[in-house]
Amino acid sequence: GESVGLHLPTLSVQEGDNSIINCAYSNSASDYFIWYKQESGKGPQFIIDIRSNMDKRQGQRVTVLLNKTVKHLSLQIAATQPGDSAVYFCAEDDAGGTSYGKLTFGQGTILTVHP
Amino acid sequence: DAGVIQSPRHEVTEMGQEVTLRCKPISGHDYLFWYRQTMMRGLELLIYFNNNVPIDDSGMPEDRFSAKMPNASFSTLKIQPSEPRDSAVYFCASSILLGSGETQYFGPGTRLLVL
DSSP: OOEOOOSOOOEEEETOEEEEEEEEETTOOOEEEEEEEEESSSSOOOEEEEEOSEEEOOOSSSSEEEEHHHHHHHHEEEEEOGGGGGEEEEEEOTTTTTTTTTTTEOOOOOOOOOO | OOOOEEEEEEEEEOOOEEEEEEEETTHHHHHEEEEETTTTTEEEEEEEETTTEEOOOTTSSTEEEEEEEEEEEEEEEEEEOOOOGGGGEEEEEEESSSGGGGGGGEEEOOEEOOO
16 A cells, blocks of 8 residues: 655764755645654654645744655744654545545654754 | 543453453543554554444454443444454543544553463
8 A cells, every 4th residue: 555654764964954854755635734743761752744735834933845746745843942853754644535534644754853 | 530440450361252442531521442552553543422322333353352332431342253364452541522622532451362
């Protein structure tokens, strides 16, 4: 089946820098995308989501960009803080299809923020 | 609310033994999901319930795995007999809505090691 994948397995940044985490997806039918943060020993935590009728969505210090043409998703974190260090996953859902509600997760990117 | 509660947090067992993982969803959440996370395969959906009824179990790896939800506040995932390749972190999540990452909350996970 189709899957979501990440280009970079690790990202190391300095505190205060902006971080960009990328994700490529292959299912052209996917129309809902989510970014999760997972800290060590914890379950994934919702960060932000975006539906396919949007190109950009902003939250608090985070922005998700969606490029449907190239099937690419990115998460931007502004002024990265040590507390942002975690594994970040993108996930996709085909809300209009038979797999509705069945999230497909990417492999994850490890973000390390140095003080 | 205490969030999604899972028990045990850690389980070590020997191959061939029965393993039962437990989950208490957030009160009022109609959807309950079981996921498995491994380094090789990432985070995978195994099964999900709606109002205690299993809706999609296509992610359950084989007949050794079974899940039940006898009431709205309790679910189990059972592996019988267990095998070393079942070693993983198993997450339970609950949600008010389907296809809404913002309302889906994950538990802390059960780390299973099968020797």
